[in-house]
Amino acid sequence: MSGPALVAHQFRYDQKAFWRNPAAVFFTVGFPVILLLIFATVFGDQTIDVRGGIDTTAYYVPAIITLAVISATMQNLAMTLVIAREDGRLKRGRGTPMPAWVFIAGRIGNSIVLALIMLALVAALGRVLYGVAIPWAQLPEIVVVLVVGAAAFCCLGIALTAVIPSQDAAAPIVNALLLPLYFLSGVFIPEDELPQGVTDFANHFPVRDFFQAFFDAYIPGGASGMDWGNLAVVAIWGVAGLLLAIRYFRWTPRGG
Amino acid sequence: MPEPVISIRGLRKSYGDFEAVRGIDLDVQAGEVFAFLGPNGAGKTTTVEILEGYRKRSGGEVAVLGEDPEQAGRAWRERIGIVLQSCRLDPYLTVRESLGLYAGYYRAPRPVEETIELVGLGAKADARTGSLSGGQQRRLDVGMALAGDPELLFLDEPTTGFDPSARRQAWDVIEGLRDLGKTVFLTTHYMDEAQRLADRAAIIAAGEIVASGAPGELGDRESLPTTIRYRLSGEEVSVETRTPVTDLHELTGRVVAEGLDLEGLEVTRPSLEDVYLSLTSESGEDER
Incomplete structure (x- = not known):
């Protein structure tokens, strides 16, 4: 098989295995949906002081899509790759003629498709349950931001595996990194409630940049249209992640 | 080849x-x-x-x-x-x-x-x-x-x-x-x-x-000694030999001629397990 055909082959099996894994499906698909329902219910019909005032629900739809994308990519890859590595499956795959990049490309493709599915799902729920308009006119920008962000967070997730020593450590390490950043970056708590110092701190990390880029694309009406600077920062993080992954990613189990 | x-x-x-x-x-x-x-x-x-x-x-x-x-x-x-x-x-x-x-x-x-x-x-x-x-x-x-x-x-x-x-x-x-x-x-x-x-x-x-x-x-294993064991008049005997066939022939001929019997006669070659254990234990303990 040629390279692209091999990637498609790998992707097909990755999709199968993903949808049959209840834990992965719950955290990637179910959890963001539950968060959307909780935030929309708790903060109800308030108005958030950004863009001259928008509904809470309109704020949380792009926020939760941001979280879902990071969850489908960085979190999902970091956890499943560490499990596969410690099980010996990565090592075993390296013993076949399949080139290493095919395997990684299949996994990244799997994550990006999941991210796109989550975009559609959360956007549709926002529209149906809370009447948050789907910004069709912005669709090209939305997809570009989402795909670039998804690819960048895939690279960061793959790089992160290098510091995760065991299967048991995967979830705690990933959550310890991401959960605080969701709070500090305005994903969980609307940013008009956050002190300036907090968002300044969060600006040093890519969750904040990706959220801002995606928010810009999803909720038009920013002063100067789409600001691509945030997305560029996300892309730079992604490239850094890629370089670290190439240097430090390991195929063999750490525990043996 | x-x-x-x-x-x-x-x-x-x-x-x-x-x-x-x-x-x-x-x-x-x-x-x-x-x-x-x-x-x-x-x-x-x-x-x-x-x-x-x-x-x-x-x-x-x-x-x-x-x-x-x-x-x-x-x-x-x-x-x-x-x-x-x-x-x-x-x-x-x-x-x-x-x-x-x-x-x-x-x-x-x-x-x-x-x-x-x-x-x-x-x-x-x-x-x-x-x-x-x-x-x-x-x-x-x-x-x-x-x-x-x-x-x-x-x-x-x-x-x-x-x-x-x-x-x-x-x-x-x-x-x-x-x-x-x-x-x-x-x-x-x-x-x-x-x-x-x-x-x-x-x-x-x-x-x-x-x-x-x-x-x-x-x-x-072929060249290792064979063990012949038997009891004769209540006494346990165990002999290691490299010529088991001749030894056995001589032993049984003598016993039959004297009208005696060999109880519990056994002829054992070293098992592969014996060879393995002796070879691997000589070369040191489990390392690494």
Whole structure:
């Protein structure tokens, strides 16, 4: 098989295995949906002081899509790759003629498709349950931001595996990194409630940049249209992640 | 004589100060089932992983299918199959899917249905691998190594930790490979496994080869003394001899002539296990 055909082959099996894994499906698909329902219910019909005032629900739809994308990519890859590595499956795959990049490309493709599915799902729920308009006119920008962000967070997730020593450590390490950043970056708590110092701190990390880029694309009406600077920062993080992954990613189990 | 499938000369491997493999020589011919025997920590897995291209050697020459595994590429990987010492399969794929996934990595794979039959998992073809027993998972593991229809198969301790019936089934699968004409490089610490499966075997202990040959002749078993034991007039007698036939003839002739009887007469050759234990214990304790 040629390279692209091999990637498609790998992707097909990755999709199968993903949808049959209840834990992965719950955290990637179910959890963001539950968060959307909780935030929309708790903060109800308030108005958030950004863009001259928008509904809470309109704020949380792009926020939760941001979280879902990071969850489908960085979190999902970091956890499943560490499990596969410690099980010996990565090592075993390296013993076949399949080139290493095919395997990684299949996994990244799997994550990006999941991210796109989550975009559609959360956007549709926002529209149906809370009447948050789907910004069709912005669709090209939305997809570009989402795909670039998804690819960048895939690279960061793959790089992160290098510091995760065991299967048991995967979830705690990933959550310890991401959960605080969701709070500090305005994903969980609307940013008009956050002190300036907090968002300044969060600006040093890519969750904040990706959220801002995606928010810009999803909720038009920013002063100067789409600001691509945030997305560029996300892309730079992604490239850094890629370089670290190439240097430090390991195929063999750490525990043996 | 045709070029050997595996050729090793003076292979060495060190981890820091510890020398795991201390200069070994080996040849494996096409179509052979070769058993690489030794206790845990003797250097078996280090050696086999050097042959598979997973580890770099510290010294010596290695050729597998005519290529240096450290340099070998995709075309070489098309021709080998690997079963690692421990590998958990993707629990969410079925037997058929796991084999289909691996078959897709190769240019000229073996048909999946054929592989399923070969490893005896016909009844489990649509079961998720997570629901298989340990023995069944191991046979699927062997099946995945066969997915690309390789010429050479590496099996690293394929039956360690198995119950007797699972071992027997695994052995049947490996014997089937011989019938297909595959070359098999098998590591094991079970003497009976080598005896049952291998055409030739080598014993490694503390990084050195201490014996090699056909399993029946390992460690010069032919030349070791035979023990004759019996009771005569209530007295236990045990004699070690290198000429058991003449000795026995003389002994029984004398006893019959005198009208006596030999109670509990036993003639024992050293078992392969005895040879193995004496060879591997001489060369030091379990290291690493």
